[in-house]
Amino acid sequence: MSTTEKLETVWFTTKGQVVIPLRLRKQFDIEDGTKAVVQATPEGILLKPMTAALIKRGRGILKRTPGGKPLTADWAEHRKQERALEGRHAG
Numbered sequence: 001m002s003t004t005e006k007l008e009t010v011w012f013t014t015k016g017q018v019v020i021p022l023r024l025r026k027q028f029d030i031e032d033g034t035k036a037v038v039q040a041t042p043e044g045i046l047l048k049p050m051t052a053a054l055i056k057r058g059r060g061i062l063k064r065t066p067g068g069k070p071l072t073a074d075w076a077e078h079r080k081q082e083r084a085l086e087g088r089h090a091g
Contacts, residue, residue: 008021008023008024020047028049028051029049029051029052030049030051031051031052034049034050034051035049035050036048036049036050037050
């Protein structure tokens with residue numbers, strides 16, 4: 001069965017949260033704390049879970065430029081920006 005054969009209905013909370021059905025969480029290895037990339041598309045909202053399996057497959061794809069910042073520094077900067085955005089939307 002393809003992922004598009006069975007349609008399911010979900011509800012958004014006032015905070016914009018939605019529960020992904022268990023069947024899909026199992027199919028895509030989504031566990032507690034899994035983050036996702038959200039993208040606007042012509043068809044609607046695309047949600048791409050960033051699972052451990054996906055991260056393992058992607059290791060080595062990103063290369064630093066010679067003399068560039070370590071990836072940990074890039075990640076720290078990303079987290080700082082993410083926290084700032086979350087702070088603006090929390091109130």
